[in-house]
Amino acid sequence: MKLIRIIPILLIKDNFLVKGEKFENHNYVGDIYNAVKIFSEKSSHEIILLDINATKNQKTFDIEIIKKIKKEIFVPLTVGGGLRNLNEVTALINEGVEKIAINSILSQQSNILSKIANKFGSQSLVASLDVRKINNEYIIHFNNGKIKSEQNLKNFIKYLENEGVGEILITSIDKEGTRSGFDINLFQQIDALTSLPIVANGGANNLDDFEILFDNTKISSAAGGACFVYYGKRKAVLINYPDTKTIEQLMQKYEI
Amino acid sequence: MIAIIDYDGGNIKSITSVLNKDKIKFKITNNKKVIEESKKIILPGVSNFTHCMQNLKKNSVDEILKEEVINKKKPFLGICSGMQVLGSESEEGNYKGLNFIEGKIIKLPVNKCNTVPHMGWNKVKIYETELTKNIADLSRFYFCHSYHFVPMDPSNIIMKTNYGLEICCGLKKDNIYGIQFHPEKSLNFGKLILSNFINNCQ
Numbered sequence: 204m205k206l207i208r209i210i211p212i213l214l215i216k217d218n219f220l221v222k223g224e225k226f227e228n229h230n231y232v233g234d235i236y237n238a239v240k241i242f243s244e245k246s247s248h249e250i251i252l253l254d255i256n257a258t259k260n261q262k263t264f265d266i267e268i269i270k271k272i273k274k275e276i277f278v279p280l281t282v283g284g285g286l287r288n289l290n291e292v293t294a295l296i297n298e299g300v301e302k303i304a305i306n307s308i309l310s311q312q313s314n315i316l317s318k319i320a321n322k323f324g325s326q327s328l329v330a331s332l333d334v335r336k337i338n339n340e341y342i343i344h345f346n347n348g349k350i351k352s353e354q355n356l357k358n359f360i361k362y363l364e365n366e367g368v369g370e371i372l373i374t375s376i377d378k379e380g381t382r383s384g385f386d387i388n389l390f391q392q393i394d395a396l397t398s399l400p401i402v403a404n405g406g407a408n409n410l411d412d413f414e415i416l417f418d419n420t421k422i423s424s425a426a427g428g429a430c431f432v433y434y435g436k437r438k439a440v441l442i443n444y445p446d447t448k449t450i451e452q453l454m455q456k457y458e459i
Numbered sequence: 460m461i462a463i464i465d466y467d468g469g470n471i472k473s474i475t476s477v478l479n480k481d482k483i484k485f486k487i488t489n490n491k492k493v494i495e496e497s498k499k500i501i502l503p504g505v506s507n508f509t510h511c512m513q514n515l516k517k518n519s520v521d522e523i524l525k526e527e528v529i530n531k532k533k534p535f536l537g538i539c540s541g542m543q544v545l546g547s548e549s550e551e552g553n554y555k556g557l558n559f560i561e562g563k564i565i566k567l568p569v570n571k572c573n574t575v576p577h578m579g580w581n582k583v584k585i586y587e588t589e590l591t592k593n594i595a596d597l598s599r600f601y602f603c604h605s606y607h608f609v610p611m612d613p614s615n616i617i618m619k620t621n622y623g624l625e626i627c628c629g630l631k632k633d634n635i636y637g638i639q640f641h642p643e644k645s646l647n648f649g650k651l652i653l654s655n656f657i658n659n660c661q
Contacts, residue, residue: 206579279644299472324507326576326603400574
């Protein structure tokens with residue numbers, strides 16, 4: 204049985220929501236507070252909030268955002284952006300965040316992961332990995348896709364498992380924001396590498412894309428960005444999420 | 460006043476934002492006097508079992524809870540890892556639990572479950588109690604856990620879910636309640652469970 208999750212993933216830059224393509228050309232799409240409120244009201248399975256400029260600006264995810272939105276959000280929240288140590292993580296979890304996404308600091312292979320897992324349990328710890336296809340091989344990138352890593356994907360996922368990571372968010376840089384469907388080949392490869400929950404990200408255009416992913420891989424969770432903040436080919440900003448009846452039907456399809 | 464136990468873990472603010480919306484009086488505390496003065500106690504939970512028990516012991520909160528919950532019969536609700544520490548022992552570390560409800564905390568078997576941790580909105584089989592009043596059977600609640608509670612006495616089970624195997628996700632023994640999922644993150648039915656605890660559980 205698969206318990207599917209369809210998750211809006213929202214990007215923050217300078218305290219506003221933005222969306223780009225392939226990690227570049229980010230456009231303003233609106234107010235964070237308003238968007239998370241709508242997703243919570245629409246009963247989205249979870250919400251992921253990532254500050255994509257935090258590491259570059261040597262900042263961490265702004266806790267004031269959480270203080271402001273927690274009054275309106277009654278679905279699980281994952282946040283990430285520039286988090287480097289246990290104190291920063293503790294502050295966010297104490298404000299009411301369920302899961303913490305770690306990305307840039309992963310490149311240093313510090314002991315931050317096991318520290319978080321030992322304090323809050325693996326279920327609170329998400330590793331966020333961005334991969335780009337180069338010469339038919341999937342290569343991990345850090346710092347918002349800017350730093351190419353030498354790490355082998357298979358070995359790195361094993362390392363994350365051993366450190367106590369509870370979930371891995373995998374974003375295809377080539378697909379991100381393109382609305383051209385998930386990279387099924389990537390996620391079939393990931394399937395063979397781990398039994399941890401994977402959240403697939405990059406390329407979702409509509410519910411069919413999620414279904415294709417769930418039908419063709421073992422993966423049960425996936426995120427969408429552009430498809431939940433834009434409407435139509437001309438990219439009119441419209442915060443949207445499938446209605447509960449449609450989602451329930453899809454969930455039941457995989458629960459047999 | 461509700462005492463929400465602070466043990467340097469836990470997503471305390473998620474619970475308090477629900478209570479604030481309903482204008483319920485509460486204090487976040489590990490202080491003996493405050494816990495004694497409270498009408499009910501909630502132990503929230505985003506934590507590792509060992510971390511949670513270590514911190515409860517550090518401030519002798521485990522002893523205070525024993526007095527208030529076991530001897531004085533104050534209504535108690537443990538959520539997620541707050542439910543798991545109600546048990547006798549856990550595979551997540553070597554610490555003993557509070558042993559308020561006899562049972563073992565066992566790692567979810569990867570061979571039976573699709574993925575571990577069990578994450579997502581699963582359907583819950585509801586047995587009617589004061590905690591589950593007006594909750595429709597097979598409502599969905601948000602789960603996020605790697606270990607599950609296997610109570611010694613199956614009659615303590617008041618909610619169950621299926622994730623490749625049957626998992627106990629709600630417990631009741633006298634004045635003591637535990638829930639595995641996160642009611643504070645489970646929309647309206649989640650809020651209803653919390654208000655049932657506050658208004659109906661004695």
